[in-house]
Amino acid sequence: MTNHLHEEGKFKYLKLGEGTPIVVLHGLMGGLSNFDGVSNYFPNKGYQILIPELPIYTMPLLKTNVKRFADYVSEFIDHMDFDKAILLGNSLGGHIGLLCTKLYPEKVKGLVITGSSGLYESAMGESYPKRGDREYIRKKAENVFYDPKVATKEIVDDVYETVNDRNKLIRTLAIAKSAIRHNMAKDLPNMTKPTCIIWGKQDNVTPPNVAEEFHELLPDSNLYWIDKCGHAAMMEHPDTFNEILHKWLQEREL
16 A cells, blocks of 8 residues: 555555545554555545554654644645545544544544544553563454454554554653543534444453543534444444445435
């Protein structure tokens, strides 16, 4: 996927298809390839998929926080000259999408969150694998999914490399602490954008009760469950995820 990245100023992004823009926001330990299923499906359905590479490891340390990344997404929407976009985020990406929707509602058409942080303070603190041997990190990576086989060698290698790179580790911990501090429970009742919540029934990182709380607090939300599924529904059950999301977008005329 990285071969097709556009680089324009401070933005690096993947762009596929034409039509209504869906800006996809990856998680803290996630990458653009986590959304291969979404990228392959929606460009054939009248949507343009854009996946910006969030500058988690290149942002100045004092700016490595959820608010700055929400600003970055707003700037990306402006850069692409979109009037409005649909935001789709997993884990930290969901949190960034939520905050961007709160701060810049005029730029957001609808919001999709899956395994999102923003309510549950352990979502970042406990799930993030500290430095350790490769076996420890493999087990932590496998815990993200219902089916441990989804945690491929490539995924484990990426996490291992990140936690053993001092620069990446410092920034990862900074954004994780920022996410814990930035609880959005008080903000959500005032956020009226249509929101699709897709959640794995066996999510160990952000448990099912977190999805229920998001659904309860967001005034205009729909909640969908995927069984035998962990923290990254779009990776573990891409076909089901795409079907749920596409139907929701059609029902909401987005």
